[in-house]
Amino acid sequence: MIPIEAFRTLELKLVVNGLPRAVNVDPCVTLLDLLREYLHLTGSKKGCDHGQCGACTVLLDGKRVNSCLILAVSREGSTVTTIEGLGSTSKMHPLQSAFIRYDALQCGYCTPGQICSAVGLLREGQAKSRDEIREGMSGNLCRCGAYIGIVDAIADVMASGSTLLEDQ
Structure with missing residues (x-):
């Protein structure tokens, strides 16, 4: 019989920020906790822990x-970015x-997720106007109220047609 302790962690292989990573994790660990606690990437924030604030937003396979x-x-x-x-x-x-440039942050807590x-x-490619930017970003909350600057910053990059929107 295999002892239950053998099932406490599983090896997980991911590409995180362009680097292959292999980590042994408990099956109930969230992606956020993996990033913060196991890989020490603390830019992504734990806000509500219920998926309602967007502070923990990352790109998973580009989405x-x-x-x-x-x-x-x-x-x-x-692949996680x-x-x-x-x-x-x-x-x-x-x-x-x-x-x-657009002062789209105050405390900065939500900024990585934003x-x-x-x-x-x-x-x-869904957002073509300021209203569509606002709608598309509605899942990311900012307690400081920097929404005008956030929309301005996104609209500016959208208008510039930046080719740097792929993972770096």
Whole structure:
């Protein structure tokens, strides 16, 4: 008989921010907790832990998701991009630069999720107007009320037709 302790963790292989990663995780660990607690990528934030605020938004296989709602083990072989994988201080992603330029942040807690969600929104190609940007970003909440700057930043990058919207 195999002892129950043998089933406590599972090996999970992912590509995170362009790097292959193999991690042993408990089957009930969320993708958010895997990123923060196991891989020490703390840019993605734990807000409501119910998928309602968007602070935990990351790109999963190129699509925006609330990482607090996804069991990590269900994403074997997937590609995950967090805010840390979009750019760096020396080479920022166009949306990171635009958020600074348009003062689209105050406390900054929601900013990583806002930016990851905005990258996904622009990749989807669904938003063609400021109203569609607002609708497309409605799952990402900002307690500070920086919504005008957020929409301005996204609209600016959308208008520029940036080719840097793919994972860096």
